[in-house]
């Protein structure tokens with residue numbers, strides 16, 4: 192361990208869809224995922240279809256308008272992570288989720304790395320201007336079926352990374368740095384099958400972090416993990432994180 196005895200260990204928490212199912216957000220990639228039921232839905236989140244087909248955009252805005260993501264509330268697991276940070280433990284969240292629930296639970300925005308962007312923000316594909324998704328949704332509710340950029344008129348989308356788009360290299364670079372520097376790495380509610388997020392678990396183990404996998408189903412990294420926890424995240428994570436602050 193590189194940390195001195197007096198310093199608090201850096202805790203990294205990688206989170207996937209499984210942490211948010213208790214908040215009512217479905218796992219799109221899971222066995223009952225939306226995409227399995229409606230393959231056409233994948234077009235709505237594929238960059239080329241989205242940019243080239245106004246009908247796809249109209250449908251995408253209707254999906255965003257009805258999305259439970261924007262009204263979901265954080266659950267016990269999100270609150271446990273934020274509570275650890277409030278207790279003075281250095282914590283960084285690396286999330287595959289786009290629901291913004293870590294921040295709503297009280298994690299400072301700068302300590303949450305959203306690998307796949309956020310459903311709570313829009314971005315202009317032309318000028319890069321950003322704003323709160325609720326503003327764009329309000330325009331859809333008011334009758335616009337494909338609201339354009341308020342600055343340049345360009346096509347708007349959520350900041351979530353679509354198929355055909357790259358992850359933000361700055362965000363990914365910071366995630367790698369935290370993964371290498373941490374002493375404990377929790378992988379929570381992620382199948383650890385989607386790269387590059389999944390590879391972070393292996394990287395953490397390679398760099399000497401204690402790897403704890405908390406997931407209902409087996410993952411490819413269970414074998415290299417120091418601890419594998421199958422119990423429900425909503426009870427497991429508060430218990431595991433509580434042990435870090437128990438004296």
Ligand code: ZN
Nearest residue numbers: 315318340343
């Ligand atoms: Zn614009």
